[in-house]
Amino acid sequence: MGWLNAFKLRLNTLGIVLIPVCIAIDWVGHAIATSLKLPLFLDSIGTILGGILAGPWVGGLAGFITNLISSGTVDPIAAPYSIVSLLLGFAAGIAAYLGWARSPRGWIYLWILCFLVASIGSTPFNIALYSGQSGLPLGDAIYAGLVKAHWPTWIAAYIDEAAGDLPDKLVTAAVALLIYNGLPRRYRALFRLYTPAEDTTEADRQPARA
């Protein structure tokens, strides 16, 4: 009966401890957005931050478990979208591996990647669950208008979802990058489970720092 062992991963204790912290950041980020009555979810800051800090598995698992806990407590409909959160954490981890977290051009790439993963990943679930709607009044108004104008429903469904994700992932990625780049160098090095591609050259250029 050891079939779940197949998912054993190479994670050190620090990486494991970071995952619940990222889940809590996801949760509190959303709670603060709700209490400030902001028109965004902002429920994946921890997922993206975890991916940037400690790689795809930490980010992906944080996102996946955030959605599972959410579906077991306050929002059962979050469960199917846990796959999207997993992919979002993976995407952030890969982006950081490519060194995108350190340069302004990379920040734009990271935002666009997260936006694409979230919007493309969510649309099939929206079609299966809500006949293509996203469940947000603004996006659904766009959906209704496009379908009424004889657009194919799947394109309307994508634009409906994307209308919410574009600003949401912009702010989410910006906050995660702000936190990451504001951390002391020591902490960034602490959580890192691998050496980012560009870091060797950076160390060559600045041997005296830190």
Next chain:
Amino acid sequence: MPRGLSIYAEGTSALHRAHPFTKGAITLVSVALAFIVPSLPWVLGLAAILLALLAWARVLARFVPIAVGILLPITLLLLIVQGFANPANRTVLIALGPFSLYVEGMRVGLLAAARIFDLVSATFLFSFTTRPADFAESLMQHGLSPRFGYIIQSALQIIPQSLEQADRIREAQQARGLETTGPLLRRARAYIPLLLPLVLSSLVATQERAMALEVRGFGLPVHRYSRIVLPDSGAQRLLRWALAALVPIAIAARFLGWR
């Protein structure tokens, strides 16, 4: 903000006492069937079974207000948008000129809403009757790495603590003059000062927690024995397999022309 995160409450029903896997099988199979069965009567039949199970577990009174809060806005949105814009729309139900609602779209919206009802009630059936610790324990007894058990349990503890800390930070920042009400831009500007202190302090705490865990042998590659015994029975095992078999049977039936 919620204080305790888990919505589980002690109970004496057979569902409360059942093995977590049995309840998990009921939930997963119900959700799968809700989206496999072809038409509204089947989806509603499943909903009736789930409601009966919720009543049997004596959690129906807690389920209704939460479910209405989640389902009512979604159902209205589905009925209006599909009734207004679904491509299959032919027959006018409510004539409002260019904003008329049509029968065909309303049917599509109603079916989607009923399926979401099944999803929501099946999920709550599990989370009302299953202690999260028992669920994590059952997974670990069947081979899930204890590290994952730690992640889930620890997240369930850290989230309420972090929410409380967020409240304290908000009060402290407001005392320093941070405005959290007013126009959108002013509220948006308050976001970072509310979130950042929490994130930094929790990241700093991780190192200590990791060290505390490691000195207690957290990362050791040894077999762990559990003192918790989760009662299981042959009948429950049989029920789980029978439920699991329903899913491929239903899929096959759909392919063979179940409409």
